[in-house]
Amino acid sequence: MSVLEIRNLHATVEDREILKGVNLTLRSGEIHALMGPNGSGKSTLAYVIAGHPHYEITDGDILIDGESILEMEPDERTKAGVFLAFQYPVAVPGVSVANFLRTAVSNVRGYTTRPVEAEGRSGVIGSNLMPMREFRRELTDKMKEFNVDPSFARRYLNDGFSGGEKKRTEVLQMAMLEPKFGILDESDSGLDIDALRVVSDGINKLATPDRGFLLITHYQRILNYVKPNYVSIFYGGRVVMTGGPEVAHMLEEKGYGWVEREFGEAVAA
Amino acid sequence: MSVLVKEPEAIMQSVQGFSEDTVRAHSAARNEPAWMLEFRLDAWRQFETMPWPSANDEAWRRTRLTGFDIANFKPLAVSSGTVEKAELSRLLQEEINEMDSAASMVFEDSSLRYSVFHAKLSECGVIFADLQSAVREHPDLVQKYFMTKAVKPGLNKFTALHAALWDTGTFVYVPAKARVTLPLQVILNQVSDGVGGYHHTLVVTEEGAEVTVVDDLLGAKDGMQASVVELVIGNSSVVRYMNLQDFDHSAWNFLTGRAVLGRDADLRWIQVSWGSRLTKAFLDVDLQGTGGHAELLGIYFPIGHQHIDHQTLQIHRAPHCFSDLLFNGALKDKSRSVYMGVIQVFPGAQKTDAYQRNGNLILDATARADSIPGLEIQADDVRCTHAATAAQVEEEYVFYLMARGLSRAQAERMIVQGFFQAVLDRVPVESVVHKLERVIERKIGG
Numbered sequence: 001m002s003v004l005e006i007r008n009l010h011a012t013v014e015d016r017e018i019l020k021g022v023n024l025t026l027r028s029g030e031i032h033a034l035m036g037p038n039g040s041g042k043s044t045l046a047y048v049i050a051g052h053p054h055y056e057i058t059d060g061d062i063l064i065d066g067e068s069i070l071e072m073e074p075d076e077r078t079k080a081g082v083f084l085a086f087q088y089p090v091a092v093p094g095v096s097v098a099n100f101l102r103t104a105v106s107n108v109r110g111y112t113t114r115p116v117e118a119e120g121r122s123g124v125i126g127s128n129l130m131p132m133r134e135f136r137r138e139l140t141d142k143m144k145e146f147n148v149d150p151s152f153a154r155r156y157l158n159d160g161f162s163g164g165e166k167k168r169t170e171v172l173q174m175a176m177l178e179p180k181f182g183i184l185d186e187s188d189s190g191l192d193i194d195a196l197r198v199v200s201d202g203i204n205k206l207a208t209p210d211r212g213f214l215l216i217t218h219y220q221r222i223l224n225y226v227k228p229n230y231v232s233i234f235y236g237g238r239v240v241m242t243g244g245p246e247v248a249h250m251l252e253e254k255g256y257g258w259v260e261r262e263f264g265e266a267v268a269a
Numbered sequence: 270m271s272v273l274v275k276e277p278e279a280i281m282q283s284v285q286g287f288s289e290d291t292v293r294a295h296s297a298a299r300n301e302p303a304w305m306l307e308f309r310l311d312a313w314r315q316f317e318t319m320p321w322p323s324a325n326d327e328a329w330r331r332t333r334l335t336g337f338d339i340a341n342f343k344p345l346a347v348s349s350g351t352v353e354k355a356e357l358s359r360l361l362q363e364e365i366n367e368m369d370s371a372a373s374m375v376f377e378d379s380s381l382r383y384s385v386f387h388a389k390l391s392e393c394g395v396i397f398a399d400l401q402s403a404v405r406e407h408p409d410l411v412q413k414y415f416m417t418k419a420v421k422p423g424l425n426k427f428t429a430l431h432a433a434l435w436d437t438g439t440f441v442y443v444p445a446k447a448r449v450t451l452p453l454q455v456i457l458n459q460v461s462d463g464v465g466g467y468h469h470t471l472v473v474t475e476e477g478a479e480v481t482v483v484d485d486l487l488g489a490k491d492g493m494q495a496s497v498v499e500l501v502i503g504n505s506s507v508v509r510y511m512n513l514q515d516f517d518h519s520a521w522n523f524l525t526g527r528a529v530l531g532r533d534a535d536l537r538w539i540q541v542s543w544g545s546r547l548t549k550a551f552l553d554v555d556l557q558g559t560g561g562h563a564e565l566l567g568i569y570f571p572i573g574h575q576h577i578d579h580q581t582l583q584i585h586r587a588p589h590c591f592s593d594l595l596f597n598g599a600l601k602d603k604s605r606s607v608y609m610g611v612i613q614v615f616p617g618a619q620k621t622d623a624y625q626r627n628g629n630l631i632l633d634a635t636a637r638a639d640s641i642p643g644l645e646i647q648a649d650d651v652r653c654t655h656a657a658t659a660a661q662v663e664e665e666y667v668f669y670l671m672a673r674g675l676s677r678a679q680a681e682r683m684i685v686q687g688f689f690q691a692v693l694d695r696v697p698v699e700s701v702v703h704k705l706e707r708v709i710e711r712k713i714g715g
């Protein structure tokens with residue numbers, strides 16, 4: 001059982017404050033939906049949790065099981081159990097999904113830091129990576145399970161992938177890296193109904209009691225497939241309301257215009 | 270052969286400096302026919318009358334020969350006879366073992382050191398010979414094609430020098446319809462320090478013939494190499510050529526290469542420039558027949574103070590031809606690269622389809638890449654595009670990979686490898702791909 005805690009988090013980009021005191025707690029086994037209008041700072045929050053160097057934290061803290069992660073590099077946060085599924089995954093030319101994922105998995109599972117093995121097979125390139133066969137087998141199995149075509153292993157990361165293919169590959173990567181906390185930034189946006197179902201199925205498969213999800217979304221639609229325990233409304237760089245699934249329904253009914261009317265002044269102040 | 274072993278040594282030991290006498294002695298030591306001596310002497314005279322490149326020449330404006338003095342080199346290395354494979358250096362043996370090739374030749378210094386052939390090659394009428402023997406054994410073919418169709422002696426100062434003093438070389442002849450599926454492997458190792466070397470590659474294919482040739486160039490410590498590559502590609506013939514230059518970082522390297530393509534001919538040329546202190550390479554594809562298809566793909570990765578210059582020409586003389594050029598280079602430390610390229614479309618070469626791209630990945634702020642693309646188009650129904658980029662490692666890529674658990678160093682390494690992948694993906698020989706990957710790995714590391 002783990003806890004990801006965001007306390008009074010303030011962050012700026014190029015001297016503009018985007019996050020204005022975010023408070024949120026996510027526990028293993030929970031799915032917490034974070035809903036908010038475009039430009040409210042949802043992706044900024046996701047990036048800041050993952051440690052993007054572009055943002056400056058001016059106040060507050062992010063903790064995993066009581067330990068601050070703010071001083072950690074992005075890869076250390078990933079090893080500590082954080083996974084960010086990007087809203088807009090970048091295409092990295094010439095880097096194949098299988099190639100980079102083998103290194104990623106090897107790091108996260110500690111293969112690369114096992115000194116004995118590295119010594120025993122010194123000089124062999126890749127000797128401290130997860131064994132190729134083992135990795136291949138697991139990747140093939142998970143590609144099948146998460147509905148990603150096997151050909152994607154050799155394709156270059158997000159290069160020429162459709163929107164749906166990108167989001168599915170993000171879920172596949174999450175399945176391989178087995179994080180404690182998945183921060184899913186609009187994993188539903190731009191998907192047709194079939195792709196949405198595939199991505200939702202993937203998330204549900206991964207929603208085990210030892211894992212928590214922050215499900216960032218603009219629309220209520222994905223919540224028909226992935227059932228949240230909590231729903232928070234994010235507006236103007238902070239959480240303005242938290243409740244159960246009924247909050248999503250209310251939002252669906254009243255729209256973001258209502259949020260603006262209700263919380264606009266509070267945030268502007 | 271035995272006559273040739275002792276005597277040339279004696280002749281060449283007496284050679285001093287670059288002179289007509291040296292040219293005569295070199296030819297005599299190799300028992301060459303009169304026509305070849307005449308050819309050499311004529312080239313020597315051209316060499317003598319041509320000025321050295323100066324900063325006023327557009328081709329040499331960004332690549333200065335500061336510190337280069339031909340008097341600092343011995344004009345020729347002394348040849349040392351052939352040996353068994355086991356007597357070759359470990360490195361060369363590995364190079365031979367790693368490639369699944371149809372035949373191999375190893376040159377060290379100025380002569381053939383070792384060769385191995387599959388008997389089937391000659392049954393098909395394929396010639397894969399060292400040029401020195403070919404001059405005697407296939408005089409008609411050599412006289413017809415050697416520096417007559419693709420690279421003429423007077424093209425530049427270094428081709429003239431090469432024509433006068435060429436020492437090692439390969440002659441490949443593939444008759445009509447013959448297909449050599451495995452690569453022909455050639456290794457040149459310039460072993461002696463401080464000498465001049467003049468390696469020649471002459472590939473001639475007839476109609477419908479297919480062949481893959483790999484040139485591996487090594488050594489040349491404190492030396493100079495003025496090489497020439499000639500590919501004369503027949504109608505509907507398919508040629509894959511790889512020039513893998515990995516000279517010592519003290520070597521001066523001058524390469525002039527040109528491929529001449531017949532109707533519907535298909536060429537892929539992979540140019541790799543890893544080594545040398547300075548490289549100036551002129552690389553041309555000359556599409557002379559309708560429907561020709563030429564790919565010219567290059568990679569380079571200068572580090573330290575290396576200076577690597579590629580100058581390319583895509584000549585479209587005939588209609589309906591396609592040419593695709595891609596040169597990608599990464600630069601470290603205080604290294605420098607120059608890329609100059611022109612797509613030339615002659616009047617009447619309608620429906621030309623030509624691409625030219627040069628990408629540079631700058632890994633240190635102290636490195637510098639110049640890219641000068643150009644178009645000279647004299648036909649109106651053509652499609653030509655060119656693009657040049659110089660960029661640092663993209664921080665968003667680094668973040669993405671780090672967010673997946675890669676360290677910064679691992680992420681950057683992978684991005685640099687990935688940058689070369691567009692060319693590596695098109696290298697048709699697997700063992701070559703692995704070798705190139707290892708060098709890239711090494712160059713990134715240190």
Ligand SMILES: Nc1ncnc2c1ncn2[C@@H]1O[C@H](COP(=O)(O)OP(=O)(O)O)[C@@H](O)[C@H]1O
Pocket residue numbers: 013014018036037038039040041042043044045054
């Ligand atoms: N890297 C950045 N540089 C400049 N402005 C940024 C950057 N990232 C986010 N912003 C700004 O922060 C605000 C919130 O953006 P974002 O976090 O993407 O919102 P959301 O994901 O809720 O749509 C926007 O006004 C956006 O322009």
Ligand SMILES: [Mg+2]
Pocket residue numbers: 042043044087185186
């Ligand atoms: Mg967003």
